[in-house]
Amino acid sequence: MWSLKDKVVLVTGASRGVGAACAVALARTGCKLVLAAKTMEPDPRLPGTLLDCAREVEAAGGDAHVVAFDARDSEACDRVVQESVERFGGLDILVNNAGAIHWGPVADWSVKRFDLVFGVNMRAAFAVSRAALPHLRARGGGHVLMMSPPIVMDALHGKAPYLVSKWGMTALAMAIDAEEESHGISATALWPVTGIRTAATENLGMGEAREWRTPAILADATVALLARDPRKSRFRAWLDEEVLAEAGVTDLRGYRCDPDHEPMPMSIELVDPGWAARNGR
Numbered sequence: 001m002w003s004l005k006d007k008v009v010l011v012t013g014a015s016r017g018v019g020a021a022c023a024v025a026l027a028r029t030g031c032k033l034v035l036a037a038k039t040m041e042p043d044p045r046l047p048g049t050l051l052d053c054a055r056e057v058e059a060a061g062g063d064a065h066v067v068a069f070d071a072r073d074s075e076a077c078d079r080v081v082q083e084s085v086e087r088f089g090g091l092d093i094l095v096n097n098a099g100a101i102h103w104g105p106v107a108d109w110s111v112k113r114f115d116l117v118f119g120v121n122m123r124a125a126f127a128v129s130r131a132a133l134p135h136l137r138a139r140g141g142g143h144v145l146m147m148s149p150p151i152v153m154d155a156l157h158g159k160a161p162y163l164v165s166k167w168g169m170t171a172l173a174m175a176i177d178a179e180e181e182s183h184g185i186s187a188t189a190l191w192p193v194t195g196i197r198t199a200a201t202e203n204l205g206m207g208e209a210r211e212w213r214t215p216a217i218l219a220d221a222t223v224a225l226l227a228r229d230p231r232k233s234r235f236r237a238w239l240d241e242e243v244l245a246e247a248g249v250t251d252l253r254g255y256r257c258d259p260d261h262e263p264m265p266m267s268i269e270l271v272d273p274g275w276a277a278r279n280g281r
Helices: 017-027 050-059 074-088 111-138 160-179 199-203 216-226 240-246
Strands: 008-012 032-037 063-068 093-096 142-146 185-191 237-239
Touching (some): 008 111, 017 032, 032 050, 032 074, 063 074, 074 111, 093 111, 093 216, 111 142, 111 160, 111 185, 142 160, 142 216, 160 185, 185 240
Parallel strands (some): 008 032, 142 185
16 A cells, blocks of 8 residues: 655755645655755745755654755756665655746747756756656655646747746656556656745746745645555646645635635646636636
8 A cells, every 4th residue: 555654755946935845745744855956055035945944844743854956967866866765765756846937038048048947947857857766666666746737839939948848847757657657656747727926936026926826735736646556646747726626625715825815827827828718717
């Protein structure tokens, strides 16, 4: 029987926001957490560090190990997996959450910005997954989760390089799921319907509180997905609302940033502009 208790989970991008929320939620289930990100020292522009997250994980009853790494460094990606195995004796779950975001027309992107976004999103997800797979096989199976959206080619203008980098993560999950099924490994993708309040959404001016939900909605959806037996789960690019509905959670008011306003779809509209109309929103 698959249980999250004592499972070893590596979460990238765990210093703040969605990554930190997922780590704390998983700690409450009894997981052992390896927290990987770049930020060890406080930054007044971006609150949250790996050590802050580790303290929250331990307060939630979990065991935490922190690894500072640059997601664009392939050797660092190998090292963070190796440290996970050395610290806890193996690896059961990988959450590829580390991400970089930038929107703009193709003509306005610099090559440096393009390389940053692809390096942190798709390339790092590939490098960490590649390093993790032998260890998941050795445990008899496990999960790989990408924080990335469904692949729908309707909304490329104004954000094409960013979306392609995130769709690349989804395509990697699809491939891993098919290639590793015989090893008991499942790979999936997860994406929010609405904007999520993080340092990125605030600093980049991507809406306001009434348009956002808290990171807790993705954290709860992550726990629900990873609690499934990977040997019986197959690839799907999930939306957070879909995961929670299958788990019996349909009242989402507790996830609002502004308790008086239900956010309208924003994040999913990036990749599927017709989603809201088809779903009566």
